[in-house]
Amino acid sequence: MTEHELNGLFQPKGIAVIGASNNPLKAGCIIINNMIKGKFPGKLYPVNRSEENVAGLKTYARLSDIDDVVELVVLITPASAIYSIMDDLDERMASKNDVRFIVCAAADYAETKTEEGIKRQERLMQAKDKYGIRIIGPNCIGVIDTMSRVNTTFVDTGVSEDRFGPPGGISFISQSGSVAASILAWGASKVIGIRYNKFISVGNMADIDFIDLLEFLEQDPSTKVIGIYMEGYQNGKQLIKVMGRIARKKPIIILKVGRSSKGSVAANSHTSSMSGSDKVYDAAFRQYGILRVEDLWELLDTLQAFDKMRLPDGNRLFVLTQAGGPGIYCSDEISKYDFIETPMVSENTKNQLKETMPRMAAICVPEGYADITASATIRQHCDSLRYVLMDPSVDGVCFITVVTPFLPSAQLGKELSDTYWSLDEKYRKPVYFCIMAGEAVIPCRRELEQTGLVTFDSPTEAVKAAKNMIIYNMKREKETQTGQ
């Protein structure tokens, strides 16, 4: 598969939605609305036998009734309707021969392992065999491309458009539709909603699979980091090979389930995928520098870190905190990863901090740690961050503050952000901002995030993202050194 082919999926001339609906509780309604809300600039053709128009758009009884070019067909009908729909497609292809992609959302295909389900999937796959049409799904929630504004998913995140950021560099592939929906909803609920670059729910992978999509994202210039939720894959060896190659160019963050024997049986009955020996996967991920994460939060936070920050130059992480308790907690978290080193800052840096921070501040006791105390002003927050970032021994900073009543939240965010971006490029090292706590500090976090910085709920999340960035960097450096 060349990159061109899947580019077509994300930039189709004309999309037909079979099963489009005006009923707000139906997926076929939400797809159309998502596309309209998302300002999809192309042509959209609802197909529904019993409606004259859907969301104000002229609606067709059959796919073959549409005169204009349709390159992408989205199926959002019950699986039992597949036979008549494919007959209709045959008719269209006989006259127009224009459809190049199908996204098939419904479940109840081969994943059920029933005779009927397998038969339905076979009928769907005839579109590929006869016309070379490429298929996503079935048993998926569709695809999104925020660049071309194609969105065939039926997820309503409940978050208004103005809460989202601009399109970022995170592309995501999910084997589970419900995990995909959750990742979209959680991303939307972040301080500034994540607008994924490409988003693909692959479902049964009857045709287009992990490898096809990874190779597409490998060459996609707007994809900076790739996230994956995976249950299993038939050809694990080949997959790892491809992932390993891509990971040298773009970080791959994977949440693979089916670790346990019970999870593995459940995975098999879910997407009918053998999860394979988890230990083998785990070792392979490690070998190739593919970052395996433990949970959904680490997945999202790590994706954001890679998207927004530059890679650290090394593994020396400084803890700069305005709050003692969370600082200690952060040190404990860091100590879980023995490859993270303590930066030994210069006497000059120590003196700068000692001279300008509150008298009670604990500077470099222990090394690589400074507690500027709750009496620190906004200026002292900013100055301490600048001094630490400019020290050559520091590769990254966990910056913690528990916003007190004395610190206007939004102003703190703005001044920290100004401080960071006014630094010379070489000093703009990764900073993991933990701004605590809860809803009260959203104004501060929003100010930071609006300028492209990343904030975390607590040191737990910040340190996990930091260690993933460090692992990736160390792996790539090693490859460069050994000329691999």
Add this chain to the structure above:
Amino acid sequence: MTEHELNGLFQPKGIAVIGASNNPLKAGCIIINNMIKGKFPGKLYPVNRSEENVAGLKTYARLSDIDDVVELVVLITPASAIYSIMDDLDERMASKNDVRFIVCAAADYAETKTEEGIKRQERLMQAKDKYGIRIIGPNCIGVIDTMSRVNTTFVDTGVSEDRFGPPGGISFISQSGSVAASILAWGASKVIGIRYNKFISVGNMADIDFIDLLEFLEQDPSTKVIGIYMEGYQNGKQLIKVMGRIARKKPIIILKVGRSSKGSVAANSHTSSMSGSDKVYDAAFRQYGILRVEDLWELLDTLQAFDKMRLPDGNRLFVLTQAGGPGIYCSDEISKYDFIETPMVSENTKNQLKETMPRMAAICVPEGYADITASATIRQHCDSLRYVLMDPSVDGVCFITVVTPFLPSAQLGKELSDTYWSLDEKYRKPVYFCIMAGEAVIPCRRELEQTGLVTFDSPTEAVKAAKNMIIYNMKREKETQTGQ
């Protein structure tokens, strides 16, 4: 110390706030406002030399100027003012002899290990030595009692009063002021804000310490579960003994930091507390069934679980999911804890599920697991939960749903809640509701939580709370069996 004595702290006749202020950026302003917003029914006396009134309340230049009874004095002034304040207190005690408690919020006392800091703390402690006044702090953020509406903290959670629930049974002791502030803010930011029962930031523990407070909470009838954030304690052996005794009656959930050598050095420079050998603490906690948690989220979620749910009768946890991916993920999480067992439900329960759930549902493949699929209706959600809860082999349920567009979010919550509460008491076993994902499902979660059920962000949190409930139950059962 008898329980009576600390009851006085939480139900004082008259509170004087030294350092009360009208400046909204000062702690002395927020204390007064928190007390007014929280409808404190008692007498409040702001003390400030340069204001005639604070927040509309008559303000006194000195503590000794207040004619009425003052049992609790809150100090929110810089530590350097301690000498003149204590002189003023001496004057008051000579004539009125009414003050019984001091909450001293400011830092810069003995924790700095400076001569001056130690001297200040000694002067403060003379109030105890001379008059038997009991002292909280210094270097803390104060205390809250939601029953008596005393609130001497200066945390503005930014969450409106109507987002909070009624007073619950969670009492919390924090050695760090900033962790205390974060716990308050995170609790407030939950789907329904947590109203802690008693909340105490202990700071330097110059006088009142962990043991005093634990013994108070032990006999406090409205405290159901105790949460602790701890850095270290001089007399660890004695503390463990008291905690072990209390844990038999009320669960104690502890986040103890200083695990790592670096964290331990930082802890020492923070509250001047030796964190002690972490391994010794860890073993002791285990031995006495004191629940040590890993992070701040597990702390909060576990506290809520113990507060709201009854203890499980055993360790057999069923996974009931409407979403394949999250169900597998949940099984992986459960598999981390080998003491959690798989319930083997009866043929009758299996048949009930098979007959009423969508045809594609995977029932008990593997055992103890059911995937009712994304096509499940609200009725099917409710029926499946009821069948599983009524099976005698089930001690608890992880219930997962990724709300689809076809399920009206609030209605799903309401019907699930009705189903649960209409069951016979014996079937109202612990249910860990994972309602996914993000802001879109807040209406569903709110409906559930309003009736006293507990919801979680994802299976990660649900399983951690469940395993903590199971550990506690197993420990208590073992004690009963062995007659310990």
